Amino acid sequence: MAVGLSSAADADVIRVAVGTQDTTINCATGGLLIRELKLLEKHLPRDGKYTGVTYDIQWKNFTSGAPLTNEMVAGKLDFGAMADFPGSLNGVAFQKAGRRSLFIATLSGSTKGSGNGIVVPTNSPVQSIAELKGKTISVPFASTSHGMLLRAIKAQGWNPETDVNIITQAPEVAGPALQASKIEAHADFVPFAELFPWRGFARKIFDGSQANAPTFHGGLVDAEYAEKYPEIVVAYLRAALEADSLIAAEPEKYSELISRVTGIEPEVNYLFHGPLGLQTRDMTWKPEYRQAVQTSIETFKFLKRADSDLDINKFVTDKYIRTALSQAGRDYDAELKNYSQLQLKAKDAVTGADIVDATRLAQIWVKGEPVVRHYASPENALKALAAIEKEGKSVRVVYAQDRESGIKLFAQQAWFVRASNGELSAFLSKGVAEDWAKAKGGQVVDYAGAREPLVVSR
Structure with a gap:
């Protein structure tokens, strides 16, 4: 069957099948x-060679990249979206089949590695x-989280085959294993290193940025399809x-x-997609993301999941x-050179002053309010939180x-x-907080301890 056509006889119908x-x-x-x-559709x-064409738009959802890749290689899908590691396996799978896929853009990522993470059960003593x-x-x-874990273990000077049980x-x-304390730690990709803590049965102890292992999610296309319908590939990216x-x-x-579509709580989604979120939505091929693809191929060879090289310069295209x-x-x-997170342009909800320094930004999402409130500092936010609660309102989430x-x-x-x-400064890790306090002075406290002096008596 001609690539992208719903049938050989019906050349005026072009399939656009997205995984x-x-x-x-x-x-x-x-x-x-x-x-x-x-x-x-928009x-x-x-026009041109697409005048009078009918598009057969198909969508299929997957929970991971591997089955999506299987259907792309089988010719059932034209496009797919996945992370750097499964994306590289997509390229390898196409190559084994005597064909090619193309990594056509990044969608969201972190040049430092944030998004992947390691969690432990809530009651674990591990910090x-x-x-x-x-x-x-x-x-x-x-x-991609497997690659992050291996890199983090290497940074500790450990042997991944003898010093830990992966x-x-x-x-x-x-x-469920974390809830039952059947495992001592779990490494995972977006959004689970944040979702599990949000749902109350895990604590995040390590962020991928600490391993300095760039990571991203991006879009792929069957190369034969792209050569036949380059304008459709561009249209998909315009939609993105x-x-x-x-x-x-x-x-x-x-x-x-x-x-509403996924069941993943809005508070977790905003953690990624809101201003100054965990990852930056960026569609350019930064050198760090190209390196992430190369690293993934090298990791697969180490894991014996790939036995041949993939030419990154032919696989990744801008x-x-x-x-x-x-x-x-x-x-x-210009966008290729821009490494900024999604910027925040807002005023402090207490003082009304412009927030010009986001290093101590804090935010509160009040239940029933359509937008998040922004504060220039954690102490401003926690003072406001006490007042909000005194008014009898519920808070969905507090960010720092x-x-x-x-x-x-x-x-x-x-x-x-x-x-x-x-003045309050927030940290993911207790150890980093202790190092900060030792270097700059101050007392290390948890969230309850940070709130205690700022609670408004009822």
Whole structure:
């Protein structure tokens, strides 16, 4: 069957079959949002050789990249969205079949590695990866989080085959195992290192940025399809760009939409997709993301999951995203140089002053309110929180930014350092908080301790 055609006899019908990973929420702008908002229909070409064409748009959702790749290789799907590691396996699988796929754009990622993480059961005494020597750590094998875990173990100077016991476990299995304390730690990808703590049965002790292992999610296409229908590939990316712009403008609204489709709580979605979120939505091929693809291939060879090299220069292409950005009136080369997180332009909800320094940003999402409130500091936010609760209102979530790494945290699970002047700084790790306090002075406290002096008496 001719690629992309619904049948050999019906050349006026072109298939556009997209494989998505809805619950991998950083694929949202390459799948879920495009589908739910019907953005692909808006951007598909209708003139020139596409005049009079009928598009057979098909969507299929997957919980991981491997089965999505199987259907792409089988010719059942034209596009797919997945992370760097499964994306590389996609390229390897196509190569083994005597064909090619193309990695056409990133969708969301972190050049530092945030998004992957390691969690432990809530009641575990473990506070850092250094305490996991000799322990059992589960991870979805051959995933981007597996690569992060191996890199983190290497940084400790450990042998991954003798100093820790690494077992394979999908997130849907790891969740109950953590609840039952059947495993001592679990490494996972977006959104599970945040979702499990949010649901109350795990604590995040390690963020992928601490391993400095760049990671991303991106879009792929069958190379034969792309050569036959380059305008459709560009249209798909134009739809992704529009989805990105929409969620950037109204992250709360679209975090709610993602939740309605996936069941993943809006508070977790906002942690990633809101301003200064855990990862940056960026569709350019930064050198760090190209390196992430190369690293994944090398890791697969180490794990004996790949026995041949994949030519990154032929697999990764910026040809289509350059065109899509140009059509949208944007400059690829300028965006390639931009490493900023999604910026926040807001006023402190207490003082009314512009927030110009986000290093101590804190946020509160009040139940029943459509948008998140922003504060220039944790102490401003926690004072406001006490007043909000005194008014009888409920709070959905409190966020804080890690003072050292800049990643967004659930404040309820963060550690804080209170300086002598009452200034609070938030940290993911107790150890990092202790190092900060030792170097700069101050007292290390948990969330309850940070709140205690600021509670308004009822």
